[in-house]
Every structure is written in structure tokens, then in C-alpha cells.
Amino acid sequence: MGRKRKFYGRKPSKTLGHKLRKWRDDAELTLEDAAKRLGIKCKSPGSYLWQMENARKTVPEKILINVPQVYEKTEEEVLKCAYYPQLHFPMLTEMLKPTALPKKIDDFLDNLIKRLEEKEKIEIAKYASYLLTQQKLKRPTANSV
Secondary structure (H helix, E strand, O other), X not given: OOOOOOOOOOOOOOXXXXXXXXXXXXXXXXXXXXXXHHOOOOOOHHHHHHHHHOOOOOOOHHXXXXXXXXXXXXXXXHXXXXXXXXXXXXXXXXXXXXXXXXXXXXXXXXXXXXXXXXXXXXXXXXXXXXXXXXXHHHOOOXXXX
């Protein structure tokens, strides 16, 4: 049995696949062409995209980041479709515009804490723990140098 991947509160929505299909149809792309443009690399990229469009597979983030360019959509539109209602959209809009971010990360975090619900704060803490773990795993040890 395969290992389950944790999304830390950011599970792609089930409606994303249907949107991908609609956007592909609107762009008049075949499954294979769209899959190649999205960066899907496997034995059968068209089949893999079909499974994502039909909600049989979740859309990996490395594929999701290519969707706006391939289907000529805004990043906000794609992320809203992918993660609604799990993301706080006023915050997301600010994050997509680097000029709108405060100069100091402390100011940003103070503002963010005031706007989040308790369960969202818990999810951020879990994700921060995950990031710290990943960071520790990437550091070279004294023995490996």
C-alpha cells in the first residue's frame, strides 16, 4: 500500500478537475497537447490528465502552477478554484502581489494572526512544523561532509 501524502489543510477541491476539462475544451487542446504543456511527464500523460479532470487523481502543485499559462487564466482564479474555501482570499490576493506585501515579515504575520480563525492557526502551525522538518532533513550533517 502506498504512502498517503499530507496536504496540511490544502487539499485540492473536487471541482478543479471539471474546471480543467472546461478550460482545456475552451482552449481547444487535446488531452495529450494539454498534458505536455502542463508539464505532465509519465508513460501516458493524456491518461494522467484525464484522471485529474475526472477527479480520480489530485492535481499536484507542480502541475497546478502551469495551469494559468496553459489555459490563459489568472493565478488567483486557478488557486481559488483549486483550494476554495480553504484559502483566505483577501490574504491570497495580497500574497499574489509582491508589492502589496509589507516590508517586514513580522508586520505581515501580526496582521495575518488577527485575521485567521483558530483552526486556521492550527493548520499553519502544522505546516510550519512540516517545513522545519523538511529543512532539517536537507541540512548536511558533519558525517556527510
